Amino acid sequence: MSYSNLMKQAKLPLFVILTFLSCHQQPKEQEIVEDMEIEEIKPVTPEYYQLRPEVENIYGYTHAVKIGNIIKISGAVSMDADGNPTGVGNFEQQMVNCYADLDQILKHFGCSFDDVVVENIFTTDMPKFIETAAYRNEIYTKHFPTGSWLGVKELAMPEFLIEIELEVHKQE
Known part of the structure; x- marks a missing residue:
């Protein structure tokens, strides 16, 4: 006025x-x-973690990286310490093996499946995944993360039937 x-x-x-x-x-x-109070922004150094260093170095990837309180975990597949497929032909066993590897990585960072915010699943056999998806109720006991389920033509090796990648928000 x-x-x-x-x-x-x-x-x-x-x-x-x-x-x-x-x-x-x-x-x-x-x-x-x-x-105004001005907060200084400090650079964050990524923390890299290799579950199977020899295999990851051969193929040129790192299984997980933590930046701040976010952790990105590459797709886990069913393999042994030498990079050989395990649970060949057994979808359920491959799923169990993937979650066991993911659990080991989460524990390295002091996390659990309760901290997972994104889970993307890639499979060459979507009907078999749907049939066995209830196993995830044993993994996610408090809540399910967001994510996608993707049917794909093939994974890194023909024996792999499922691959699971995660994004984690670590509570500080």
Whole structure:
């Protein structure tokens, strides 16, 4: 509202209106900045973790990386310490093996499946996954994460039937 309109409508003495206006002025930008607390942003160094260093170095990947309180975990497949497929032809066993590897990685970072916020599952046999998906109730006992279930033509090796990747939010 303009000064003249305020005077006409309120019929207040000029000194009252000027006092009101001077008390309710917006602070200048410099005053706002001086009142703000500025938090220093510190760089975060990624922490890398290899579950099977020899295998991961051969294929050129790292199984997990933690940046701040977020952990990204590469897809786990059913393999032994030498990178050989395990549970060949047995979908349920491969799923169990994937979750066992993921559990080991989570524990390395002081986490559990309760901290998982995204789970993406890739499978070459979606009907078999749907048939065995109830096993996940043993893994996720408090809540299920978000994620996707994707049917794919093939995984890294023809023996692999399922691959599971995670994103974790570690509670500080």
